[in-house]
Amino acid sequence: MESTTLPPQGAPASGRRWRRVRPLLIIPFAGVLLSGCTLPNFGVTKGVTKSSVNVYHLWQWFSVGAVVIGSLVVLLLAYAFLRYRRTDDKAIPKQSQYHIPLEILYTVVPIIIVVVLFIGTLIVENPEVSNPRTDVVVNVNAFQWGWKFAYPGHSVVVVGQTTQNPTMVVPVDTNVHINLTSTDVVHGFYVKEFNFSRYALPGVKNQFTFNAVKTGVFSGQCTQLCGLYHSIMYFRVKVVDRATYDQWLVANRNVSAAAAAASATALQNNTYVPSKPTNSKAN
Amino acid sequence: MSRTIPTTTTEHDGHAEHHGPSGLLKWLTTTDHKIIGLSYTITAVVMLVIGGALAELIRAQLATSNGHLVSFAQYNELFTMHGSVMIYLFAGPFAFGALANIIVPIQIGAPDMAFPRLNALSYWLYLTGSITMLLGFFTTGGAANFGWVGYAPLTSSLNAPGAGADLWIGGLMLTGFSAIFTGVNLVATIFYLRAPGMTMFRMPIFTWNLLVTAILILLAFPVLTAGLIMLYADRHFGTHIFSVAGGGVPVLWQHIFWFWGHPEVYILALPFFGMATEIIAVFSKKPVFGYKGMIFATISIAALSLGVWAHHMFTTGVVLLPFFSIMSLLIAVPTGIKIFNWIGTMWRGEIWFSTAMLMSIGFLVTFLIGGLTGIYLASPPLDFFTHDTYFVVAHFHSVVMALLLAGMGGLYYWGPKITGYLLNERIGKSQFWFLFIGTQVFTFPQYILGLQGMPRRMAVYPHHHGWVTLNEISSLGALLIGVSTLLFVVNVVVSWKKYPAGDNPWDAQTLEWFTTSPPPHHNFYRLPQIRSERPTWDHNHPEHKAIAHENHEG
Amino acid sequence: MRIEAKLLLFLGLFFGAMCAVYWTWSLENAGGVMMFAGMLLCFLPGSYYYYWSRRMKTRPEDDPNATTEVGAGVVGSFPGTSIFPFLLGMGSFFVVLALVFGIWLLIPGLALVLWALLGGTSEGRRGGQV
Numbered sequence A: 001m002e003s004t005t006l007p008p009q010g011a012p013a014s015g016r017r018w019r020r021v022r023p024l025l026i027i028p029f030a031g032v033l034l035s036g037c038t039l040p041n042f043g044v045t046k047g048v049t050k051s052s053v054n055v056y057h058l059w060q061w062f063s064v065g066a067v068v069i070g071s072l073v074v075l076l077l078a079y080a081f082l083r084y085r086r087t088d089d090k091a092i093p094k095q096s097q098y099h100i101p102l103e104i105l106y107t108v109v110p111i112i113i114v115v116v117l118f119i120g121t122l123i124v125e126n127p128e129v130s131n132p133r134t135d136v137v138v139n140v141n142a143f144q145w146g147w148k149f150a151y152p153g154h155s156v157v158v159v160g161q162t163t164q165n166p167t168m169v170v171p172v173d174t175n176v177h178i179n180l181t182s183t184d185v186v187h188g189f190y191v192k193e194f195n196f197s198r199y200a201l202p203g204v205k206n207q208f209t210f211n212a213v214k215t216g217v218f219s220g221q222c223t224q225l226c227g228l229y230h231s232i233m234y235f236r237v238k239v240v241d242r243a244t245y246d247q248w249l250v251a252n253r254n255v256s257a258a259a260a261a262a263s264a265t266a267l268q269n270n271t272y273v274p275s276k277p278t279n280s281k282a283n
Numbered sequence B: 001m002s003r004t005i006p007t008t009t010t011e012h013d014g015h016a017e018h019h020g021p022s023g024l025l026k027w028l029t030t031t032d033h034k035i036i037g038l039s040y041t042i043t044a045v046v047m048l049v050i051g052g053a054l055a056e057l058i059r060a061q062l063a064t065s066n067g068h069l070v071s072f073a074q075y076n077e078l079f080t081m082h083g084s085v086m087i088y089l090f091a092g093p094f095a096f097g098a099l100a101n102i103i104v105p106i107q108i109g110a111p112d113m114a115f116p117r118l119n120a121l122s123y124w125l126y127l128t129g130s131i132t133m134l135l136g137f138f139t140t141g142g143a144a145n146f147g148w149v150g151y152a153p154l155t156s157s158l159n160a161p162g163a164g165a166d167l168w169i170g171g172l173m174l175t176g177f178s179a180i181f182t183g184v185n186l187v188a189t190i191f192y193l194r195a196p197g198m199t200m201f202r203m204p205i206f207t208w209n210l211l212v213t214a215i216l217i218l219l220a221f222p223v224l225t226a227g228l229i230m231l232y233a234d235r236h237f238g239t240h241i242f243s244v245a246g247g248g249v250p251v252l253w254q255h256i257f258w259f260w261g262h263p264e265v266y267i268l269a270l271p272f273f274g275m276a277t278e279i280i281a282v283f284s285k286k287p288v289f290g291y292k293g294m295i296f297a298t299i300s301i302a303a304l305s306l307g308v309w310a311h312h313m314f315t316t317g318v319v320l321l322p323f324f325s326i327m328s329l330l331i332a333v334p335t336g337i338k339i340f341n342w343i344g345t346m347w348r349g350e351i352w353f354s355t356a357m358l359m360s361i362g363f364l365v366t367f368l369i370g371g372l373t374g375i376y377l378a379s380p381p382l383d384f385f386t387h388d389t390y391f392v393v394a395h396f397h398s399v400v401m402a403l404l405l406a407g408m409g410g411l412y413y414w415g416p417k418i419t420g421y422l423l424n425e426r427i428g429k430s431q432f433w434f435l436f437i438g439t440q441v442f443t444f445p446q447y448i449l450g451l452q453g454m455p456r457r458m459a460v461y462p463h464h465h466g467w468v469t470l471n472e473i474s475s476l477g478a479l480l481i482g483v484s485t486l487l488f489v490v491n492v493v494v495s496w497k498k499y500p501a502g503d504n505p506w507d508a509q510t511l512e513w514f515t516t517s518p519p520p521h522h523n524f525y526r527l528p529q530i531r532s533e534r535p536t537w538d539h540n541h542p543e544h545k546a547i548a549h550e551n552h553e554g
Numbered sequence C: 001m002r003i004e005a006k007l008l009l010f011l012g013l014f015f016g017a018m019c020a021v022y023w024t025w026s027l028e029n030a031g032g033v034m035m036f037a038g039m040l041l042c043f044l045p046g047s048y049y050y051y052w053s054r055r056m057k058t059r060p061e062d063d064p065n066a067t068t069e070v071g072a073g074v075v076g077s078f079p080g081t082s083i084f085p086f087l088l089g090m091g092s093f094f095v096v097l098a099l100v101f102g103i104w105l106l107i108p109g110l111a112l113v114l115w116a117l118l119g120g121t122s123e124g125r126r127g128g129q130v
Helices: A015-033 A050-083 A100-129 A242-251 A255-268 B015-019 B023-029 B033-062 B072-107 B116-138 B163-192 B205-236 B250-284 B291-305 B321-346 B355-377 B380-386 B390-419 B425-451 B467-494 B535-540 C002-026 C029-053 C084-101 C103-126
Strands: A136-143 A146-151 A156-161 A167-171 A175-182 A187-191 A196-200 A206-211 A216-222 A234-240 B002-004 C074-077
Touching: A050 A100, A050 A196, A050 A206, A050 B321, A050 B355, A050 B380, A100 B321, A100 B380, A136 A167, A136 A187, A136 A196, A146 A234, A156 A167, A167 A242, A175 A187, A175 A196, A196 A206, A196 B380, A234 A242, B023 B033, B033 B072, B033 B116, B033 B390, B033 B467, B072 B116, B072 B163, B072 B205, B072 B250, B072 B390, B116 B163, B116 C084, B163 B205, B163 C084, B205 B250, B205 B291, B205 C002, B205 C029, B250 B291, B250 B321, B250 B355, B250 B390, B250 C029, B291 B321, B291 C002, B321 B355, B321 C002, B355 B380, B355 B390, B355 B425, B390 B425, B390 B467, B425 B467, C002 C029, C084 C103
Parallel strands: A136 A175, A167 A234
Antiparallel strands: A136 A146, A146 A156, A175 A206, A187 A196, A187 A216, A216 A234, B002 C074
């Protein structure tokens, strides 16, 4: 996806050589893998980011494998049920127990399938978890039970919780770098249209990058159980063109900071009442 | 006292059972593996009914998008305790406590488990552990409410105050030790108490699977118990192992939990694989196809199982993705071998569609679905997308419902050996259809819901995309499964001491069908010569020995 | 005995190899330590069994041609009934409840555990109650 990559947060140094070798292994497969457009969607959509489209194609190929193997097993079973139904309860069939070539066959073929699936996985995974350099950075902080989106260098902060869901505004066709943290327990940052999720872990700065290719408003929510109001911990991602994004940044400079500060103080003092909205400015 | 294995019929040999205590005292003081196994079976079925009732409440709440049956807080308790009861208190103990306890010693020609009193202790720890965990419902703060995985720091004393969480920890410690003792017992029994001629490669697949399960228990459960002690220390002794504030690492809990938790998946699954293997062979009137391949597949699953735990943690962003991805994908290979061996066992057989066989076939099909969807989840990009959605819920329910099907098959198959009486086949078959169809109706909408982005553990959900309809269908499936469980209870009542089974009602193959039903106090009046993994079959059908190598026919 | 030993040694070797790959690749300590411990847990009994399997005669259960008559005789000591597992279980129950509801529950808990341990040990020496 991108040529310049930063090592992902927490990645061990020893993984670097491997990361250099991997692209050589996967180039011949990449073309085939990413051309699965004429296949059925198997219940999944392409999503709205560069990575989500790759995930969608990977899903198609996994599904092809699953459908082929599943059908093979079901057909064999159906044939056995019809053909070898007991007719005479005294009859004893031939007591054959081993067929070595056949057993080797259904050991080797699955290994080959698994290796192919693994290579496909690497092709999609490597760009998805890479963090290309970009100028759009959002610090996302999850807390019980809401989200805070801070735009470092722009003095823009958006906070919202269960009764007033916050909106993260990002530009289209741009790499957006997310620094994901959690104030209290484990949360999950999940946007269905991104075909992606990532935990917000206390004590860890999780990083990922996405590149939205469509404008629009997309719903996201917490997927990892985080306590009482986990079910209603939503947020929105609003993808706009670059000019609108820049205008929005300027318009919201310092506006929401006061509200955010008040909200953060309230949270730290544990006086936070979920039924009352603490944030006034969404977008 | 000392025991012998007599080689000729001695009808008065079971003298110990005539002189032992009777009534309640018999159940309290017994060290007989069959009585202990029965206690396990009854307790586990009670746990199944409790866990099932919790599931029905969950599905009733989710039948509408904005359900008001329970509050958010109660909903968190419901799914936490549903998962905990089903995994910790039903599935595991039912497999290695109930059926293994009864069947494994008889299958290898042993008079009892190697440590009968330790075996009894295992049961009492299991029972008291179960009671401890369920006591949470009767405390003021309610039961544990942080999910059955208890991710730190949601389990800290700040986030989960109250006795419910401590009772959950205490109950898990007790059942954990129960499992460890059973593991020790099974390994010692299988290594030291086999009958003459019962070499390792003549043990039935069920016993082999239980041996591997027991080794996995010994590797995995101490890790969980250690984690629980750390958790308790964090909550009450002021340590900061899992809390950021004191310099701890919350993710460590996930590592510890899943280092137990993924082997635990195979600890649950392997015994049921073993049951299905035995049943499919018996009701196809054939030996297990690829017997040795089956054993090597089981050992490979065990070997790989210690290196896959972090596929539950792909979305944490702090684990090594390619390593866990390839290890998890590789698990599909031995599992696939097993599936093809099951088909090979049926191939050219004489398939008798008894209830036990239907249940095993239901297991095979349902497990196939759960297994294939599991392959998606071994791929990190696909896991990022489906993690913590209903796709995962549907995946592991396909797997565990498959195990329930196999377990029910095990009860229909081995129940007559334990009690001496058959269950009603007609009710059994309707139970099968309710359970099998119910399972598919239950899981299929959940797969779709997951792909459409519905996260798990939600008490309420948005009213769009036809999610309500899908959830209603899923709830209907849960209802059908509930009916099937009731049918089982009805069947036990209806068939009570009605259909005498005889020693070997199924023309089965392994050693437990050589003795009487129920077996005498120390299991055997006499033993046959053991020359293959099917001594009873060899004894009954000396002219139909297994053909060792068949190279030119499929 | 040899197959039992080899099974455990194989698992130990596999875990060892997996641990080496994982630890050097990921540098993540929790999993590395647990895998290493898993390897040790297999090697400990595995090497014991292997040591003895080379020094003992083939047992009847390892001899493919053994007749059932070989197995006649004393197998071991099996107590017919015993109340002490129940008492030990109840004692452990109280000890765990003490962790939740109050330290005073340790008194009946530990009393039961102690009783069961003493009783069970002396019962074992007498060879059971039957």
